[in-house]
Amino acid sequence: MFADDESPKPKQRHEIGCDLSFLSAGELEERIGLLEDEIERLKAEKASKTSSRSAAESFFKSK
Structure with missing residues (x-):
């Protein structure tokens, strides 16, 4: 009945300028890859x- 633990996690996004201090080295490496x-x-x-x-420019120049 409680399938919250089984629900897929949303794809991680990186927001430019966000605080990086809470991320582990592994998470930082993953974000670099993304x-x-x-x-x-x-x-x-x-x-x-x-x-x-x-x-397009070449086409119209030749006319």
Whole structure:
């Protein structure tokens, strides 16, 4: 009946500027990994947008 202990924990987020003093070294390492993954995701999106824009500019310059 009390399934609170079995409920999935929400995915951990990192809030920029939050107090880090309460986190263990392991938790800090986990957050670093999350942030590195997010940086890679942002770089990939930026590259995608840059290449799309370059392609569009090339197309319209040739006309």
